[in-house]
Amino acid sequence: MxxxxxxxxxxxxxxxxxxxxxxxxxxxxxxxxxxxxxxxxxxxxxxxxxRRQQAVCVRRAHKKYGTTTNPNVILDGLNMTVPKGTIYGLLGASGCGKTTLLSCIVGRRRLNSGEIWVLGGRPGGPGSGVPGPRIGYMPQETALFGEFSIRETMIYFGWIAGMTTKEVDERIDFLVTLLQLPNPTRQVKNLSGGQQRRVSLAAALLHDPELLILDEPTVGVDPVLRQSIWDHLVEITKGGRTTVIITTHYIDETKQANIIGLMRGGRFLAEESPMELIRRYNGESLEDVFLKLSVLQNRGKRRRSSILADVVERVEVPAIPDPRVDSEDPEIGEISGEFGDNVSMTSKGRGIVAEPAVVEALPPEENHSRGILERIKPMKMHHMQALVWKNFWSLFRNFGLLAFIVGLPISQMFLFCLAIGHYPVGLPIAVVNHEMGANNTNVLCQYDKDDCPQDPDTWEWNLTRFSCRYLDFLSKRQSNLIAYSSESVAMAEAEHGKARVVLVFPANFSTSLQERLRDPRHADVYTVMSSDIQAHMDDTDKQVEWMLNRDLLLSFMEATEHLSEICNLPTRLLSTPVYIHKPIFGLEVPNFTDFAGPGVILTIIFFLATALTSGSMLAERNEGILERSLVSGITGTEILFAHVLVQMLVMMVQTATVLVIGFLVFGLTLRGPVVWVVILTLINGLCGMTFGFVVSCLCDKERTATYLALGSFLPMMLLCGIIWPIEGMHIILQYISYVLPLTKSTESLRSMLQRGWSITMPTVYSGFISTTVWIVVYLTLSILLIKFKKG
Ligand SMILES: Nc1ncnc2c1ncn2[C@@H]1O[C@H](COP(=O)(O)OP(=O)(O)OP(=O)(O)O)[C@@H](O)[C@H]1O
Structure with missing residues (x-):
């Protein structure tokens, strides 16, 4: 063997x-x-x-977008060497992959396979300083806060880099002169496109980093200023401490670069000094050389390896079998971790076991076998200071957003409390009172209030006009009673929507009723029928029908009770099988506002937090600010915490507003422990915030996020028992309802508010538990999504 x-x-x-x-x-x-x-x-x-001696060293870099079946290969075995203290001009046609390469270098994207070394470490490796203040990154988009002034922008990036405000101010003076910036007090959004790009460049230069990565810094800059920017770059690289990688579409301006990398087809056509390129390819200009090389590449006359053999491969040595990279299979190996926080550190892979010696050869910080807790970077005070300060100012500078944050809960609570759940009054009721004769037009007819039997035991009395007594009590509940002379006319009016119910009193209503009261068991059919009030109901609105039925019944109970009382009758006149007593919980007058209130309060807080979180995260990401902050060394955890801190304050204000309006202004029932009510509302907002994180991870655009938020808002409103009791739902929906985030918390809040239950009751504490579980679920989902999306 x-x-x-x-x-x-x-x-x-x-x-x-x-x-x-x-x-x-x-x-x-x-x-x-x-x-x-x-x-x-x-x-x-x-x-x-x-490789550690180079500022940047890229080997056999493969990067593709798209799917395995339809891949869009951007980097195809690319090698790049950027020696320390040089200016490296990265040139190539639009869309050839320059920005992709740069984002891999700064650790924002992962290669499918290959290696990247930046300032002696792997991007993302703890202790490598990359991402971090060792890099100054100017992305292609301006990536600035429009609401900030130039000075505030510099303070934000300066603080992230660990500078003091004084140091930032001193540096601003220099940068204003160098880049001919406008007055630093001017707001970024009011600057021209070119001015904004210069502010963006200033932010990258601010902390004097070791490695400057500038993605098209001279776009929109006039030739004189462009020259002074280049002069500055030449100046700072002279000492050998600073290295610059710069992309530009102005090929000729890269004459001042030390090395130029001409990129095409996922590789470098050449990587050489400008003079050497012009000499070797006998070109009149760099543009000329680029054209020649492109033509040669197209014709396939030169093999790529031979073009670069004497340039790039001079530093090429046998590949290190990276334990985390399977360079044969671009789908499997990935090298860079996330930003040293707990968001995404592990690389994909087949679990290739490296030779122990190789693992030792790698810097210790790159051994990715570290546990999750070890990977969590501690949050830095100056990062948190910058982020919290930035979040606050972004909020308070944006008047529209501020108005939305404060105004929406106020207006929603006012609208809800004024519009929803109150007892409908003034419903038109048609009355045909045959007891008072056909010509009676006075619906509230006169009756003898003291009409009592001579002897209560014998019931010997001539009860009269009980219909009038009844209508008197009914009018206290529903005042819009309209008299009609005949049933047919009243019914015709009801059919035209002019009455919700038609009440018909038979001619001998009172005498029949008296007969029925005297001996209910032996009353004949005629007596029973002629002592009934016929009610013809408009059934289109079940809520109204239910409430009217209740009014009709209760008015009768009140009228007979009143008669019993004044006549000193021993028992209630009419006994109904169900007698409505004072409620155990809730109000005597049914109030839907109290039922729906808890759910509405939680929904307002939950979805406002969702909208604000997803909106601000997406805005930052799409404007490139998030990317820039991450490259500056901010971690995902710090961003989340800073956001939660500021958002919690906003939520406290919103919660206080909503509760004050609901309970103090509109008098919603509040029987339970106020502290737990407030805590539940706040953690529910926290839950909405974490849902906002999920939304912002799932969606790339604000519009999609709006659709997703709306798409989840409506089902939650319908299914979480906010507007209708869960017991009334389809059985399958009931099961779905119980696993939704607002169901248990709504039940819990409702029980605290209306029943006055404390935290010790299972219905109450299960709301807290369910909300906490959802927070954990959403946070985990966000982290998984960030991991999944990276690369
Ligand atoms: N997230 C992405 N998903 C899919 N394709 C992408 C993504 N980002 C970039 N691309 C594609 O990758 C290619 C390279 O894009 P990249 O932005 O790196 O080019 P570039 O050389 O910087 O272009 P330009 O000079 O115009 O800025 C383009 O075809 C682009 O459409």
């Missing part, structure tokens, strides 16, 4: 067989293997050392 060395080559038996001894000398094989391993380890160490 052949033995295998590290590189997979067999060691021949002849190599180790002693001619005088036919026995296999195992120790010789082991020695040979150890020696080869040692040689390889030394080579790897020297490779690592060589």
């Amino acid at each position: 052949p033995a295998y060395d590290n590189e997979g080559a067999t060691i021949s038996m002849e190599d180790v067989r002693d001619p005088d001894d036919s026995t296999l000398r195992i120790s010789t094989i082991e020695d040979e293997l150890a020696s080869r391993r040692n040689r390889m380890f030394k080579t790897q160490q020297s490779t690592v050392a060589s």
Whole structure:
């Protein structure tokens, strides 16, 4: 059986067989293997050392977008070497992948395979300083806060880089002169496009970083200023401490660069000094050289490797089998981690086991076998200071947003409390009172209030005009009673929508009623029928029908009770099988506002938090500010915490507003513990915020986020028992309802407010538990989505 060395080559038996001894000398094989391993380890160490000496070193970089079936290959085995203290001009046609390459270098995107070394470390590796203040990054988009002044912008980026405000102010003076910036007090949104780009460049130069990565910094800049920017770049690279990578479409301006990388088809056509390029390809200008090389590449006359062989490959050494990279399979290996926080550190891979020596050769911080807790970077005070300050000012500078944040809960609560849930009054009721004769037009007819039996025991009395007594009580509940002379006329009016119910009193209503009261068990059919009030109901609105039925019934109870009382009758006049007593919980007059209030309060707070969170996260991301902040060293965790801090304050104001309007202004029932009510409302807002994180991770555009938020708002309103009892839903929907985030919390709040229950009741504490579980679920989802989307 052949033995295998590290590189997979067999060691021949002849190599180790002693001619005088036919026995296999195992120790010789082991020695040979150890020696080869040692040689390889030394080579790897020297490779690592060589790559660490460069400012940036990219090897065999593969990057593609799209799907496996329809891939869009952007980087195709690209090699790049940027020595320290140089200006590196990255040139190439629009769409060739310059920005993609730069975002891989700054750690914002992952390669599908290949290696990147930046300032001696791997982007994202803890301790590498990349992303972080060692880099100054100017993205292609301006990536600034429109509401901030130039000075405030600099303070934000300066604080992130660990500068003091004084240091920032001093640096601003220099940058204003260098880049001919307008007055630093001017708001960014009021600057011209070119001025904004210069502010963006100033933000990258501000903290004097070791590596400047500038994506088209001279767009929209006049030639004189462009020259002074280049002069400055030349000046700062002279000492060897600062390195600059710059992309531009003005090929000629890169004459001042030390090295130019001409990018095309996912690789470099050439990587050389401008003079050498012009000389070697006999071009009149760099543009000329680029054209020539492109034509050559198109014709396939030159193999790519031979073009670069003497340039790039001079620093190329045998590949390090990176434990995290399977360079053969671009789908599997990925190198860069996220930003050193807990958001995304592990690389994809097949779990390739590296040789121990290779693992040792890598910097210790790059050993990705570290546990999750070790990967969590501690939050930095100056980062949090910058983020919280920025979040506050972004909020308070944006008047429209502020009006929305404060105005929406106020207006929603006012509208809800004024518009929803109150008892409908003034419903038109048609009355045909045959007891008062056909010509009676006075619906509230006169009756003798003291009409009592002579002897209550014998019921010997001539009860009169009980219909008038009844209508008197009914009018206290529903005042819009209209008298009609005949049933047919009243019915015709009801059919035209002019009455919600038609009440008909028979001619001898009172005498029949008296008969029925005296001996209910022996009353004949005629007596029963002529003592009934006929009610013809408009059934189109079930809520109204239900309420009118209740009014009709209660008015009758009140009229008979009143008669019992004044006549000192021993029992209630009419006994109904169900008698409505004072409620155990809730109000005597049914009030839908109290029922729906808890759900509405939670919904307002939840979805406002969702909208604000997703809106601000997406705006930051789409304007490139998020990317820029991340490259400056801010971590995802810090961004989340800073957002939560500011948002919590906003939510406290919103919660206070909503509760004050609901309970103090409109008198919604509040029987339970106020502290727990406030806490539940706040954690519900926190839950909405985390849902906002999920939305912003799922959607790329604000518009899509709006659709998603709306698309979840409506089902939640319908299914969480906010506007209708869950017990009245379809059984399957009931199960769905119980796992939604607002259901249990609504029940919990309702129980605290109306029943006065405390936190010890299961219905109440289950609302807190459910909301907390949802917060954890949403946070986990956000983190997974960030991980999934990166790359
Ligand atoms: N997130 C993405 N998803 C899919 N394709 C992308 C993505 N980002 C960039 N691309 C595509 O990758 C290619 C390279 O884009 P990139 O922005 O890197 O080019 P560029 O050289 O910087 O162009 P320009 O000079 O115009 O800025 C383009 O075809 C672009 O459409």
